[in-house]
Amino acid sequence: MITDHSTQAGPLFELRGISKSFPGVRALDDVSFEIHPGEVHMLLGENGAGKSTLMKVLCGAYTADAGEFAHRGEPVHIDGPADARRYGIAVIFQEFTLVPYLNIAQNIFLGREFKSGFPGWVDAAGMHREARRILDQLGLALDTRTMVADLGVAHQQMVEIAKALSQQAKILVLDEPTAALSDRETERLFAMIAKLKADGVAMVYISHRMAEVFELGDRITVLRDGRKIATRMPGETAPAELVSLMVGRKVDMSYARSERPPAGPRVLDVRNVHTNSGLVDVSLNVRAGEIVGLAGLVGSGRTEVARAIFGADRVTSGTVEVFGKVQRGDPAKARALGVALIPEGRKTQGLALIRSVADNLLLAGLHKHFGKRWFSPRHGLAIARSLIERLRVVTPGPLQRVGLLSGGNQQKVVIGKWLNAESKLFLFDEPTRGIDVGAKAEIFALLDQLVRGGAAVLMISSELPEIIAVCDRTYVMREGRVAGELARAQMTEQSILTLGMHDA
């Protein structure tokens, strides 16, 4: 399907003035975006800038609150995934829509199998022929009879792309496709992309690797805080400028940093840690009385670091030392040593939603307060009440089911759980995500209190202004490694983001 796109004037698809809000947050604000055939349009932005929301609007998963779409200049509507498909828009998700124990051809044509004589019978030969043709077009030398489960991630991704193309996709959205690929696999993908360009397929490509942005991109758009900041051609700009366009978010943050005592001895020492979860040679440390930040892009390994420290993931080489004791992948021991993990997903990993506020508050501190055995509901309730008061959790009572609380209050319960356990090293993973301003302020104040009391805090956050305001120093992760450490004076959004991006 080679179309001569050079004769087409104007963009293939446009988004004009798209806005989208969710309760409490304006995800997209008047964003306009052009997609031209045979072009790779790079989309850049920090975590939470609105990239994935924009893509979801484009593919019909979300409906825009305002704005319009145009296909070859004609106004159209996208009210759902079927509409998006009609205009040839296909998104390559991170979770593939492939069935592991079916072969490539079967996967490509899932639901659209070629019919043959009998009802229900499949024309397998025909499907394989067509699949072969598509794969050849993409330069893929895979046997179409191979089962997807036998393919590596890279090839699976390419099959996913082939699947989209077989549905007449003219616009492919790729979300960090090279994230899990080796260098050679990346080259192969780039070769495929070159072929697609020659065929007139348009691509929207989300990336954090500057090298890719400049090598593949024909057009670059930067988003920030849900707004489109600028669109540039690669020839007219440079990585540093792009980074400066990405930073400078408006943050509603009221935080008054208070005086902190000088830091104490090291309580956490991570040395040359490798894990199966993707960490490579990670070393960092935290001292008592410090709030140390851990920045980096999504997928750079920040959560994995916290999990490795807490023992939720196993460390394959290197050591994690907490309060002088080596940690060996046992969360129960970590708790006993005084380590606390406030995970990213408070509903899925931090709380038992069907249990009460009191139940959740008491869970990590059971052994501290009740020894090995006897639990007293009354005593437990009293402890819960005092925690609720101390943290100012808004709840009708300690017996309220925690799933009914607001996000901010749920987060306080998670924190409260660990205060109850008298922890001394707190690992926070995105502590203020999805929380209103007031609650955020309270949590920051709490962090201050903790370190003033001699505890140590490692704080993972995607909100750079928060990290800059709250932390004493910051490590920046990039693709599973520690890209660098920044002292307080060096911490700016520009410096953090530059470290976090490849070849920035």
Next chain:
Amino acid sequence: MHDAVTAAPAPNFLERLQRAGSAGGAAIVLLVLFAVFALAGRNFLTPGNLVNIAMQSTILLLLALPMTLIILTEGLDLSMGAVLTLCNVVLALVAVKTGALAPALAAALAVGLAFGLLNGTLVAALRIPPFVATLGTLGVAQGLALVVTDGQSVVGIPDAVQQMNSGLWFGLLPPPIAIAALAYLAMHLLLYQTRFGAYVFALGGNREALTLAGIHARGNLIAVYVLGGLMAGLAALLLTARINAGHPTAAIGMEFDAIAAVAVGGTSFERGKGWLLGTVLGVLAVGVLRNGLNLMSVPSSVQVSAIGVLVIVALLIDAFRGDRR
């Protein structure tokens, strides 16, 4: 996680053999069992006995085939033995009453169909976990079998039905083996050559993908359980002919043998990974095990323990090969 790029040339036969988890293991298990019993002497390796094993395995195969599909969808059907029993007594009763094969078979198939629909609806539409749903229908079927026969055997099976266990079709194959072979053929084609078959793998491997592709996942899932019920009805024909009666506890517990056969054959309980030919090997393995132990005068219930151990061994092999995520 960085996976190595597989150059992935066309898979040769051995690789395809190894592909379905421990299917290669199934062949090994079968061979080992065979060797063990052959060496233990006692009439195992006689042609008469080997034919016996084949004949006795046919009913189990009819159950294990649809069980393979059900397990491929990450489900389970614990009621199969009880439903087979119920079909058996129904078939016997109708056969005795009418003296003919056709109405009896039709009745048995109808009962199987009904329970298949019931199971499928409970699992797919009401989202009840398969083991609970089929545990419940097991109770229902078992109860009905007892009630309908009042606990007594049904005897006086007419020739039309009895014939199914003797003689040769096409001068070559005993009817049970012919039927089992045809059933396998049909299932094989269904699973590997039709859209429905692809959807079965998808139901277990990535149900979302199916819905995203606009396919009715629920309907296909119900169909899988219906297939189980129908095969139980068919198997009832062979069973009635074999035991020459309808008995309210005839096949109670046979689902365990079926599940064991499927597991030993290399079909995994998760992710839609499996192999129909492996199930045949598994059925034969179970058949060989039972036959061998029978010849050693080991009582039936103990044989079942042995099968249980066999399943655990198969699962262990699975685990060590890292196939279980």
Next chain:
Amino acid sequence: MTAASLDLNRGPLAHLSQGTRSVVYRLLAMALIAAAMSFASEAFLTSNNLLNVLRQASLLFLLASGLTLVILTAGLDLSVGANVALSACLAATVIKGTGSVALGVAAGLGAGSLVGLANGLLVTLLRIPPFIATYGMLWILHGVTYWFMKGETIHGFPPAFRAVGSGYWLGVPIPVYVMLLFLAAGIVFAQRTTWGQEIYAIGANPEAARLSGVPVRRRLVLVYVASGAMAGLASLIFLARLNSAEGDIGETLTLPAIAAVLIGGTSLFGGVGSMLGTLVGAVILTLVLNFMNLLTINANWQPLVTGVIVVLAVFLDNLTRKGDSR
């Protein structure tokens, strides 16, 4: 399908905790059923019948109590019936062989607990899904029992031992006292120990529990051992009552035990339920089956009715669970 959420957060009992409310509703249901039965059949309200119901329910509760803990963790133990058979036969063999009731009791309890341990290890170490592991165990136990019973029956036990199963004290069957003892123990364990709290947490959200430092695997093994041990205990009382042991006793016990737990309000998905609820569930089920007996309905219908009840209970559980914010 859309589920109507049964919102138990409003209404006259809103000030009680969820768990207590659940039990109260079931007590009401039990009372209603009993009332209906006393109208429908004169034989129901006789002291003989009522005591019989109590005895049956007590036995069922003992078996279901350990199972409750397992289901609280979102697990399942399908082997309890076969466990009862094995433990009873083993105990019987030992009593007959050594003449010592004490040794027999130890053997029965020990066997039951060992089976539980095996189940626990299959689930935690080999990561086999509970329903498959215990299902396989069920058949293995069945075979082992037959193997050493060789199809024979053992009967004739010392009167003191038999009294525990069929005797009375102060006009009440002795199993009821045993039931009360373990009811109390069960309630204390579930509500008043740290282990109990951790078990509820594991059922409600196993990952959150693990990330809160709960030693999940150890607790899981514990609940399966408990289930096995209670099966062992129940088997002894069964043995005392029946005064005989053969390979297939207990075969028909698994389904009613599960039914009792589910009727009592314990959710298959874990984290919700209570010991008291299981007792009420056991009573309700026994009442229903007793009702069928009094109406001289063919006993063969019983597994059917139990099966239907189990499916209904899970269906309702599904509905109320969907109404929760998860």
